[in-house]
Amino acid sequence: MSGIDSPEILTAYDAVRSDKDETNWLLISYASATGNQMVLSKTGTGGLAELAEELDNSQVQYAYVRVEYANDAESKRVKFALVVWIGENTKVMRKARVSIEAGAVKKVLSHYSVQVDADDKRDLNEADIVTRLRKAGGADYNGGRG
Template identity: 65%
Template sequence: MSGLDAPDIVAAYDDVRNDKLETNWMLLSYAGAVGNKLALTQTGTGGLSELVASLSDDGVQYGYVRIEYANDKESTRVKFVLVIWIGKNTKVMRKARVSVESSEVKKVLAHHHLAVTAEEESELKEDDLVKLLRKSGGADYNGGRG
């Protein structure tokens, strides 16, 4: 697997992480890629719901999304989630390569607070991910209310 060092992937990753830009997600896949290389498929400003709507049932994709949530009445937190998507119609041999591939993707999209492997859209609900982010984030100033 290669292609992860492509300038457009690096630029999209930096854009998602940049507080001054509206881009808040990116999607990598093999769709339209030349050879066995991951390519930047899409970016957007509509958050997790827009990313989820862009996922395909017949392939493996890697999403990176910025999630902002209220920490308490006075503050918010920004966290990053890596989504490892394995569509329900993905071929068995293609699924088998995900563990090796995903470790390479994690090296490039290294700054993430949570990595989630999902096969169904229902596994990618923002409220559920925020709960996981709060649990992994240490201090919970929201009194355990999720």
């Protein structure tokens, strides 16, 4: 059991998905340097920029983030992204297990439009992710302009 379906993680996931909660991201980390036990390490309300500040260069972490953007002048869209973070100083064996362990994460954090594989905090640029979400979301009322 990896802990990915713990009550804390499930509650945070529901909060990020809720229109009535200000929480717009959650971060899951490994409980220790070895093993596959995962824990909810943090949640926040400051979007991608705040989330990026919490990422650890020596870890693999998984984040789930709510992204809101203007669909057109009158409406907003809400989409979700799954972030698979592999810090540049992560140990080789931990990196090697990402493809297996990410599958368990995806089963629990299952509703997302794009997956962002990141190893640099600049990979979490909001404009770039909104562009990806627009492409994944079908209709683009801005003619493809971010």
